[in-house]
Amino acid sequence: AIQLTxxxxxxxxxxxxxxxxxxxxxxxxxxxxxxxxxxxxxPPQLLIFDASSLESGVPSRFSGSGSGTDFTxxxxxxxxxxxxxxxxxxxxxxxxxxxxxTRLEIK
Amino acid sequence: EVQLVESGGGLVQPGGSLRLxxxxxxxxxxxxxxxWVRQAPGKGLEWVSTSSGSGDNTYYAxxxxxxxxxxxxxxxxxxxxxxxxxxAEDTAVYYCAKRGMIRxxxxxxxxxxxxxxxxxx
Numbered sequence: 106a107i108q109l110t111x112x113x114x115x116x117x118x119x120x121x122x123x124x125x126x127x128x129x130x131x132x133x134x135x136x137x138x139x140x141x142x143x144x145x146x147x148p149p150q151l152l153i154f155d156a157s158s159l160e161s162g163v164p165s166r167f168s169g170s171g172s173g174t175d176f177t178x179x180x181x182x183x184x185x186x187x188x189x190x191x192x193x194x195x196x197x198x199x200x201x202x203x204x205x206x207t208r209l210e211i212k
Numbered sequence: 213e214v215q216l217v218e219s220g221g222g223l224v225q226p227g228g229s230l231r232l233x234x235x236x237x238x239x240x241x242x243x244x245x246x247x248w249v250r251q252a253p254g255k256g257l258e259w260v261s262t263s264s265g266s267g268d269n270t271y272y273a274x275x276x277x278x279x280x281x282x283x284x285x286x287x288x289x290x291x292x293x294x295x296x297x298x299x300a301e302d303t304a305v306y307y308c309a310k311r312g313m314i315r316x317x318x319x320x321x322x323x324x325x326x327x328x329x330x331x332x333x
Contacts, residue, residue, distance in 0.1 A: 106274075139319040141257075148307050148326055149249075149257065154319035192257055196318035199271045201247070201259040 107131055107195050111204035117212040122183045126207045128176040128193035137196040140169055140178045143206075144189045152191075153178065185211075214238035214322045216308050221327030224298055228331070232293040234308030234324055241289040242266065245311040247320065248282065248293045250304035250329075260306070263291060276302075298331045305329075 108131040118124050128138065136156035141149035151160045153169035156176055166181040180187055188211050193204040220232045234246070248260040261282040262271045270282050281294040291308060305328050309320035 137318060141320075143257075148323035149320075150323075151312075151319060151321050154312060154314075154321075155317050158317075160321065194257075194259075194320075199262070200273050201262070201318075203257040203259065206256045 106200050107134060107197060107202055109193055109195055109202055109204035111191075111193060111207050113207060114205065115208040115210065117210045118183055119212045120183050120185055124180045124183055124209065126178045126191055126209075128171075128178070128204050130174045130176075130195055130197075133173045134195045134197035136172050138169075138171070138176050139194045139196065140167075141192045141194065142187075142189045143192065149192060183209075214310065216310060216322055216324035218306065218308055218324040218327040221306065221329045223330045223332065225333050226299060226331055228298050229294070229296045230298065230329060231295070232306055232308075232327055232329070234291045234293075236289045236291070236308075236310070239310070241284075242286050245318075246282075246284060246291040247309045247311070248291075248306055249309055249320075249323075250302075250306045251326075252301075252304045255304075258304075261293065295329070298329075300331050303329060303331050 110129045112127045138156045140153040143149045157169045168179050191207045215237045217235045224230045247262040263282045267284045279297045284291045305326040307326045308324040310322040312319040312321040
């Protein structure tokens with residue numbers, strides 16, 4: 106099974122900050138990676154698919170990059186509603202594993 | 213508007229069975245793969261199972277293989293997760309998720325609201 110390792114596991118930042126979250130795959134997955142945002146008590150919400158494609162309706166301050174084994178999710182200027190937990194997920198092969206999550210907290 | 217509505221969660225004893233349903237609307241059900249993803253209390257997301265659009269191909273996490281079965285009723289636009297021989301470690305919120313719209317790419321673009329399954333005596 107392909108393992109995804111996110112870093113950091115948690116992060117404190119302020120409104121207006123630029124934030125980067127990393128997801129590393131245990132083997133190459135081309136660009137078959139998605140990023141989700143999850144708030145407490147809610148289902149995950151798709152942000153990015155195919156490593157760098159922004160889902161319709163998602164603010165442009167979110168962006169994704171990477172290919173192969175190393176990927177990043179960047180939030181260019183944090184807004185109050187962005188404080189949540191973020192997950193990556195690979196779609197190269199079954200099982201369709203998730204990263205362990207990155208909790209983004211207000212500093 | 214795409215909607216995914218789960219039902220069937222609840223409390224079950226270890227060794228028992230439960231069936232989750234995910235009723236869908238707003239898209240051509242038979243065209244899209246459907247999946248189940250779970251989240252144990254306070255933990256991260258875990259992929260559980262996927263059914264191809266036709267239902268001919270199914271996939272399972274090792275942790276549930278042989279105990280869980282995914283199926284779909286095209287006449288009702290509904291996907292199911294039959295869970296047998298339940299264990300305490302199966303306690304989680306279960307989400308159904310729909311594969312994304314863009315052909316050739318794989319991702320989950322819509323999720324249900326989630327149903328809590330608690331396995332406890």
